[in-house]
Amino acid sequence: MAANLIPGKEIATRIQEEVKQEVVELKRKGVIPKLVAVQVGENAASAVYVKAQARSCEKVGINYRLHQLPAETSENELISTLQALNADSTVTGIILQLPLPQGLDVRKIQSFISPVKDVEGVNPTNMGWIVYGRPGLAPCTALAVRECLAYTGVKFYGKEVVMVGHSDIVGKPVALLLLDQFATTTVCHIGTGERGLLPDHVRRAEILIVAVGKAGLIKGEWVQEGAIVIDVGINRVGDKIVGDVEFEPASQRASWITPVPGGVGSVTTAMLLANVVKAAENL
């Protein structure tokens, strides 16, 4: 079987179009969505990300501002900045750009972003709502995985889902979102890999989602015939960007698969915009 590609770029374009319409609606009601990204110090990767955010916000009519702070900013100063943005009624969404300089406690600082403006879904309150099965502003990559799966029309009820990777912003929220749809969800991680148990888990997966960051970790031959494969991984190999799954052999067995690049990553950016609109609507 040759898998169908899940077209991340096409899904992203559709979401961006919907967001654009919603922004027009909001503006008609006098609500101007405004996203502020807080960046501490200089970082090449984060600088690229910030430019991309500014461009995609501009495309859909969302106001975007970069709030830059020096690398020596203390934890208290950063928290005060976030609190000022929380209190500013013209700001509808806040992003704290990562990585932060060493010595700053990321999770603690994220907890000071108002949950209603937390468009990346990183505040513990928003994480907690996912546990309760009532996701509000959830992490954008987890939402992107859900969108990619929705594109295939798959029904989750009783399905064997294997999530490889248990990070706070991808693996854990994805697992909880699907668990709540009554999928039978297994979460694998480094412990599973180091015990050599990954192949057995992957073989059972009717829906396989991988977010690790190791090129070729998942062998194509492990993929079950007809499985849906969502590859979140982004790895640079030479001058190429590849995922965590061996794409060619996996796509011979899967029914659906996301390409890398052009899969989950494209949808993630669109889900950020969707979250900005959702936050602005709910304020």
Ligand code: NAD
């Ligand atoms: P992370 O680095 O925080 O965690 C990695 C996870 O992989 C952990 O759960 C770890 O236990 C597990 N792991 C490591 N080695 C393993 C092994 N040998 N076997 C099984 N599990 C193993 O992960 P993250 O922040 O979720 O990022 C994962 C990947 O997804 C990275 O490549 C990252 O660039 C990519 N990513 C993509 C997007 C997107 O929008 N497409 C967004 C976020 C992250």
